Amino acid sequence: xSNESNEAVLVEQLRQEFDQRxxxxxxxxxxxxxxxxxxxxxxxxxxxxxxxxxxxMTKATCVAGQGALKTTIIMxxxxxxxxxxxxxxxxxxxxxxxxxxxxxxxxxxxxxxSGCAATGVTYLAQSIATEEHKDQFKVRNNWAIVLWITxxxxxxxxxxxxxxIFMMHxxx
Numbered sequence: 192x193s194n195e196s197n198e199a200v201l202v203e204q205l206r207q208e209f210d211q212r213x214x215x216x217x218x219x220x221x222x223x224x225x226x227x228x229x230x231x232x233x234x235x236x237x238x239x240x241x242x243x244x245x246x247x248m249t250k251a252t253c254v255a256g257q258g259a260l261k262t263t264i265i266m267x268x269x270x271x272x273x274x275x276x277x278x279x280x281x282x283x284x285x286x287x288x289x290x291x292x293x294x295x296x297x298x299x300x301x302x303x304x305s306g307c308a309a310t311g312v313t314y315l316a317q318s319i320a321t322e323e324h325k326d327q328f329k330v331r332n333n334w335a336i337v338l339w340i341t342x343x344x345x346x347x348x349x350x351x352x353x354x355x356i357f358m359m360h361x362x363x
Contacts, residue, residue: 253317256335260310263342267302270346274299274353291356298349302342309338 274296282289312335 256313259339260306260313263339263346264303264306264310267299267306267342267346267349270349270353271296271299271303274349291359292353295349295353295356298345298352302345302349305338305342305345309335309342312338 274292278289278292278296281292313332
């Protein structure tokens, strides 16, 4: 009988030790799961914040680009209209220099056309960006930038040319 009671005590001790280890293992598992969950939630929140920042930067870039395009079109268009009015007045009173001023008018008009083309290419680039064709987006976006720079360049060329003609006309 003492052998059976020793076995019963030993089995009971083993059962208690097993239960204790199971509690420790279960607690450790819960701790690890809580740590993993916390890390996962932190990474998820970080990714959400980074995506929100990226989205806002993209929106700001689009708004700034639209403003730049509108500015070049308005700038070149306004210069074209003003120069056209001046050419009309010059044509009535004195026909000298009209041909030269028409070159400046042409430069301003090409500047408007370049700005409009840049706007269209920007639209195409954005529509492609929504379709996830990143390489085509970059190419078209670069074309939009080149056309915008071209528009600004034509404005500058028209402005310089008109100024030179005005100075030649007034001085000589």
